[in-house]
Amino acid sequence: MSSTLSRAGFAAVAGTVCAVMLALPSPAQAHAPQAAPASNRTQVQAADDHAATLAALKTFQANAGPGAGVHAGDGTGSWTLSAGTGTINTNRPIQATESYRIGSQTKTFTATAVLQLVEEGKVSLESPIEQYLPGVVTGNGHDGNAITVRQLLQHTSGIPVNSPNPKASPDGTYTLAALVKDGLSRPRVSAPGTFEYSNTNYEILGMLLEKVTGLPAHKVITSRIIEPLGLARTRFPAPGDRALPDPAVRGYHGIRVGPVYFWTDVLAFEPSIFSTAGAMISTMEDLTTFYDALLGGNLLSPAGLAEMKSTVAVGDPAAGYEYGLGLIKQPLPCGGVSWGYNGMVPGYYTQTAVTEDGRHATVVTNAHLITNIPVKQMEQVVKSALCENRS
Numbered sequence: 032m033s034s035t036l037s038r039a040g041f042a043a044v045a046g047t048v049c050a051v052m053l054a055l056p057s058p059a060q061a062h063a064p065q066a067a068p069a070s071n072r073t074q075v076q077a078a079d080d081h082a083a084t085l086a087a088l089k090t091f092q093a094n095a096g097p098g099a100g101v102h103a104g105d106g107t108g109s110w111t112l113s114a115g116t117g118t119i120n121t122n123r124p125i126q127a128t129e130s131y132r133i134g135s136q137t138k139t140f141t142a143t144a145v146l147q148l149v150e151e152g153k154v155s156l157e158s159p160i161e162q163y164l165p166g167v168v169t170g171n172g173h174d175g176n177a178i179t180v181r182q183l184l185q186h187t188s189g190i191p192v193n194s195p196n197p198k199a200s201p202d203g204t205y206t207l208a209a210l211v212k213d214g215l216s217r218p219r220v221s222a223p224g225t226f227e228y229s230n231t232n233y234e235i236l237g238m239l240l241e242k243v244t245g246l247p248a249h250k251v252i253t254s255r256i257i258e259p260l261g262l263a264r265t266r267f268p269a270p271g272d273r274a275l276p277d278p279a280v281r282g283y284h285g286i287r288v289g290p291v292y293f294w295t296d297v298l299a300f301e302p303s304i305f306s307t308a309g310a311m312i313s314t315m316e317d318l319t320t321f322y323d324a325l326l327g328g329n330l331l332s333p334a335g336l337a338e339m340k341s342t343v344a345v346g347d348p349a350a351g352y353e354y355g356l357g358l359i360k361q362p363l364p365c366g367g368v369s370w371g372y373n374g375m376v377p378g379y380y381t382q383t384a385v386t387e388d389g390r391h392a393t394v395v396t397n398a399h400l401i402t403n404i405p406v407k408q409m410e411q412v413v414k415s416a417l418c419e420n421r422s
Contacts, residue, residue, distance in 0.1 A: 142357020282378020
């Protein structure tokens with residue numbers, strides 16, 4: 032993905048963060064790879080076995096946050112590497128079983144739930160959203176009769192992104208209707224059919240899930256995806272549920288001034304500000320399970336998965352990136368492609384990618400940088416992990 036697309040599109044960067052200034056980690060904490068505790072050694076191999084990926088991880092961490100981790104492997108097993116620390120002023124490697132906020136990776140869960148409704152005959156990809164949500168998508172050049180469900184899933188609706196500070200309810204939470212109203216208060220950015228990434232699309236899809244099922248969106252995704260897959264450490268928090276379950280990777284906000292980073296602790300976060308566009312919590316292990324199951328055909332029929340993998344080109348044509356229905360397709364330097372998503376939310380930057388032959392890689396850093404977002408460095412970790420021992 033190009034860095035422009037990543038910043039404006041794949042990452043949801045907004046929300047109010049309560050913060051306190053913390054000391055910087057020592058150079059050793061910031062750059063040294065860490066071994067996992069003995070209890071998790073069954074999934075951790077020697078760093079020498081993954082020298083190229085470890086080098087890429089260290090480069091990413093040095094440009095990204097206090098810590099970074101990668102959980103990768105194939106059908107024969109998985110391994111985990113960590114660099115830096117999951118908590119500033121400690122020596123605490125990031126573990127594959129620790130919770131963090133996954134940001135826009137939530138969109139793949141939302142898209143999967145919508146496509147399940149399509150398979151059940153309750154929703155049509157080619158039908159206008161007006162058919163399901165009459166009177167919702169209107170004004171400022173927006174026409175719900177001219178925008179299909181497919182276009183919302185593929186970010187080709189022309190609907191703009193929300194403002195950084197949409198109107199909250201009196202209790203500090205956000206409704207999907209309020210988020211959508213905020214996004215639609217701006218003129219359309221293009222005619223339907225042109226790729227323009229926008230969280231508002233997936234908030235409208237959240238309203239669609241609720242209208243068709245009669246349930247809150249977080250319960251729809253929990254009952255349809257999280258529980259059937261046994262994702263014990265994955266949560267779609269309800270509005271007002273601001274807790275990050277232990278054990279967790281501690282998240283930070285960061286500013287880089289020359290070679291120096293200044294980190295502030297993300298102490299409180301209201302997930303409903305992103306809702307079906309970016310509210311979820313998971314772990315590297317659970318995300319691997321989810322994307323493996325999705326690409327393995329365990330959540331959708333072959334026809335449904337084929338629809339999800341129908342793509343449009345995005346960003347720099349030379350890069351070869353394509354966007355499906357809640358999935359990103361990326362070419363690999365060792366041949367073939369990966370499918371997955373990335374996400375950015377206050378405190379975290381993360382990406383998961385899997386291949387059709389069972390390889391997987393999930394990366395996380397425990398910071399959201401305000402500037403100098405290390406897009407290419409994170410991609411290099413993913414590609415290195417997926418291409419190990421392949422020419």
